[in-house]
Amino acid sequence: MSYRYRATSTESDTDLYEILSLTYGNSDRDPVTAALMARLAEDLDGNRKVQGFYPFDSVDDARRSFATQRLYLAYLDFRTTGRELTLRGGRQILDEFPEAVSMDGGLARLQIGPRVVVSAFGGIPLNLFEASPSGDAMYGGSAEWLPDRGRYRFEYLHVRDDNVFGLHKDDLLAWSIDESWGPFNVHARYAMLEGESRDLVGRLTGSIPDAEFLFQAQVTYVFHRIEALSYPLDPYASFMMDLQPYLDVSLRASKGFGEIVTLDALFTARQFVHNGVETTYNHEFKRFELSPTIRKWPLEDLTLRISADYWNSSGNDFWTVSGDVSWALHRDITLWAGSSYALYSVDAFTGEEHERVRTYSIGLKIKVSKGSSMDARFMLEDNSIGTFRVFEFGFRHAF
Amino acid sequence: MPSRPRVRWISWRHPGLAIVTVCLVAGLAVVVSSCSLFQAIFPPAAPPPRPFNHEAHTVRGISCVDCHEGAEKEAKAGMPSKAFCMNCHEEIDKEKDKPLEKKVAWFLDETGEPRWADFGRQKDEIKFSHAAHAGKTACAACHEGMDKDTGLVSHGPQRMTSCISCHQQKAPAKAECSVCHKTLDTKQKPENHFQLWTKMHGSCARAGAEAATANTCSLCHQQNACTTCHQTVPPDDHNNFWRIKSHGFEAGLDRSRCSTCHTTDYCTACHKVTAPLSHGAGWNAPRNDHCKNCHVPVQTSPNCALCHRDGAPHLTSPPKPSWHTASMNCSSCHSVSLKHFNPGDNCNFCHK
Numbered sequence: 177m178s179y180r181y182r183a184t185s186t187e188s189d190t191d192l193y194e195i196l197s198l199t200y201g202n203s204d205r206d207p208v209t210a211a212l213m214a215r216l217a218e219d220l221d222g223n224r225k226v227q228g229f230y231p232f233d234s235v236d237d238a239r240r241s242f243a244t245q246r247l248y249l250a251y252l253d254f255r256t257t258g259r260e261l262t263l264r265g266g267r268q269i270l271d272e273f274p275e276a277v278s279m280d281g282g283l284a285r286l287q288i289g290p291r292v293v294v295s296a297f298g299g300i301p302l303n304l305f306e307a308s309p310s311g312d313a314m315y316g317g318s319a320e321w322l323p324d325r326g327r328y329r330f331e332y333l334h335v336r337d338d339n340v341f342g343l344h345k346d347d348l349l350a351w352s353i354d355e356s357w358g359p360f361n362v363h364a365r366y367a368m369l370e371g372e373s374r375d376l377v378g379r380l381t382g383s384i385p386d387a388e389f390l391f392q393a394q395v396t397y398v399f400h401r402i403e404a405l406s407y408p409l410d411p412y413a414s415f416m417m418d419l420q421p422y423l424d425v426s427l428r429a430s431k432g433f434g435e436i437v438t439l440d441a442l443f444t445a446r447q448f449v450h451n452g453v454e455t456t457y458n459h460e461f462k463r464f465e466l467s468p469t470i471r472k473w474p475l476e477d478l479t480l481r482i483s484a485d486y487w488n489s490s491g492n493d494f495w496t497v498s499g500d501v502s503w504a505l506h507r508d509i510t511l512w513a514g515s516s517y518a519l520y521s522v523d524a525f526t527g528e529e530h531e532r533v534r535t536y537s538i539g540l541k542i543k544v545s546k547g548s549s550m551d552a553r554f555m556l557e558d559n560s561i562g563t564f565r566v567f568e569f570g571f572r573h574a575f
Numbered sequence: 576m577p578s579r580p581r582v583r584w585i586s587w588r589h590p591g592l593a594i595v596t597v598c599l600v601a602g603l604a605v606v607v608s609s610c611s612l613f614q615a616i617f618p619p620a621a622p623p624p625r626p627f628n629h630e631a632h633t634v635r636g637i638s639c640v641d642c643h644e645g646a647e648k649e650a651k652a653g654m655p656s657k658a659f660c661m662n663c664h665e666e667i668d669k670e671k672d673k674p675l676e677k678k679v680a681w682f683l684d685e686t687g688e689p690r691w692a693d694f695g696r697q698k699d700e701i702k703f704s705h706a707a708h709a710g711k712t713a714c715a716a717c718h719e720g721m722d723k724d725t726g727l728v729s730h731g732p733q734r735m736t737s738c739i740s741c742h743q744q745k746a747p748a749k750a751e752c753s754v755c756h757k758t759l760d761t762k763q764k765p766e767n768h769f770q771l772w773t774k775m776h777g778s779c780a781r782a783g784a785e786a787a788t789a790n791t792c793s794l795c796h797q798q799n800a801c802t803t804c805h806q807t808v809p810p811d812d813h814n815n816f817w818r819i820k821s822h823g824f825e826a827g828l829d830r831s832r833c834s835t836c837h838t839t840d841y842c843t844a845c846h847k848v849t850a851p852l853s854h855g856a857g858w859n860a861p862r863n864d865h866c867k868n869c870h871v872p873v874q875t876s877p878n879c880a881l882c883h884r885d886g887a888p889h890l891t892s893p894p895k896p897s898w899h900t901a902s903m904n905c906s907s908c909h910s911v912s913l914k915h916f917n918p919g920d921n922c923n924f925c926h927k
Contacts, residue, residue, distance in 0.1 A: 197803040203793050211799040233849035248802050276838050305844030390771050412830050415842035430771030440771050457827040492824040533816040559816040
């Protein structure tokens with residue numbers, strides 16, 4: 177449960193949030209298990225009175241009702257004694273597809289011997305903000321072969337989505353390979369949409385704990401312009417429109433230097449291919465991120481984290497520098513403070529804009545009992561829109 | 576206003592340079608690796624063990640424990656010594672026409688003892704005793720196919736999933752971490768869960784790496800942990816400015832970052848019911864120039880039609896021809912012959 181008060185010099189907003197996350201049973205042991213995750217939000221000071229822009233508008237406040245609710249997960253699992261067959265029914269997320277797809281429906285998963293798994297599912301795709309799911313449907317399945325230290329997977333997904341653009345039907349096919357060699361994992365996935373190549377992803381992940389080194393290299397190649405107008409396959413197409421074909425190369429690495437210093441780094445570069453063109457929501461870019469963390473220095477209970485993030489593109493450039501320090505005052509009490517500075521250089525059509533955002537925050541987290549904790553946070557933010565003050569107080573109980 | 580030059584970090588239209596670079600680097604690597612100093616620092620790996628034919632022995636009635644004497648009595652099954660092999664091979668290896676790869680000598684290293692492969696070796700952190708499993712589980716239940724193996728393929732260590740599967744059926748009381756692990760438990764993070772893991776765990780969990788490495792997330796994390804965290808803990812950069820204005824910039828660069836948490840129709844839902852920053856107090860006044868934002872051909876504000884598509888001009892827009900589908904690329908044909916200015920919106924909003 178959390179309480180949030182936000183204010184500018186002229187406007188304010190007070191909200192209350194309750195989050196319930198429940199599981200029943202142990203999925204590795206019990207024949208019947210269940211999971212639920214839901215959120216309830218209340219607008220304590222009533223809806224806004226102003227017309228036009230309001231700095232605290234959100235999809236919750238704009239509903240013109242005191243409370244809004246979202247049900248993210250609610251499903252029941254049943255497994256046979258030998259665990260060969262698993263049946264799942266209810267609101268769930270199919271998270272192994274190229275896009276994580278939420279649905280209300282049923283899923284059957286059958287293990288055939290130690291190395292083959294097949295699954296089938298069907299239901300209605302979940303659009304949390306759509307008035308009616310009328311006309312929506314989805315079904316599909318997957319087949320997996322599990323050799324030693326690997327997985328070969330084929331998957332199919334058909335979506336029928338009736339949204340603001342009309343009725344759309346999309347078919348997605350994907351093949352993926354996962355292999356593990358010692359500390360290295362290799363993943364490759366090829367996906368087809370509507371019978372045409374959609375994208376190819378290759379990823380190498382390595383973890384060498386003795387050297388305190390973790391890295392990931394990924395290449396993504398989008399073959400053609402994508403305009404999948406069904407929400408489950410592209411929830412952004414209706415607003416950001418199509419996705420232009422591109423090649424994206426991303427490298428991440430983390431290196432520890434003893435117990436005190438850890439250095440994280442990220443480099444990403446994206447470039448259009450196959451006559452991809454720049455649009456409002458399609459840009460080539462380079463991104464650099466560097467995040468050093470210092471622990472147990474100069475005090476045993478102190479952690480200092482700094483992060484610099486720079487995006488350089490043909491349309492928008494921005495960079496952020498942030499840092500925070502946390503201090504474990506006591507075994508159950510942690511105090512932290514942080515600040516960030518962001519500069520947005522926006523090459524808009526009318527000229528170059530510069531937006532600067534400064535934030536200062538301080539917080540406290542207290543462990544009250546074995547399963548309970550409470551935290552409080554205050555943030556001051558100064559930007560071109562105004563000066564924002566945000567106070568949050570939360571209580572969490574695990575049982 | 577002149578546009579900025581495009582970012583070009585590699586010239587893909589001239590692959591010759593890349594090929595030459597790769598060849599030069601490869602050539603340099605070969606030269607460096609052959610020098611004596613390099614070999615002193617990085618000594619070459621020992622040759623791999625000789626492939627062993629298990630099937631040739633099992634078909635002659637030799638069981639696993641005949642050679643691996645500790646398989647039923649000790650923690651380690653053990654590998655046979657040269658002297659042990661020679662009990663049978665002393666005479667066999669004297670045959671004149673017997674090929675070398677079928678003789679014990681083929682497997683001996685410079686010390687005169689066999690150098691066996693140890694593909695099944697587990698980490699030191701694992702507790703396992705062959706003796707504890709003797710009489711309860713057949714050798715082939717774990718070492719599947721080994722009796723038919725003719726060339727010692729790399730079977731690798733046993734996967735934890737197969738251990739758990741068997742324990743759940745035969746010994747449900749012995750399913751705790753401490754039964755097999757010396758130090759690892761659910762209260763201690765695995766070795767790869769240090770700092771960068773927070774940014775990489777999703778791709779590993781979703782892409783099946785857990786199947787490949789047996790790092791099953793559900794051993795420690797509840798079934799709904801992903802959703803609970805992704806829907807309640809926003810990234811650090813989601814401040815008020817980001818919420819009101821800059822999120823569009825970032826989404827325009829890499830929308831896949833958004834899809835980590837926003838998997839449903841969030842953009843449209845929010846933009847349809849919230850007024851943008853430009854819609855201030857004087858926005859709709861008679862002498863305000865707000866109309867130019869949509870109706871001047873400079874694309875200053877795309878997506879006007881998302882909210883305002885029910886205005887008279889849009890309601891009277893001619894429908895698409897019946898053979899046009901919503902997923903067609905309108906601009907590929909209509910970019911030149913467009914009968915009105917291009918506001919940058921999706922044509923499907925008005926031309927249904």
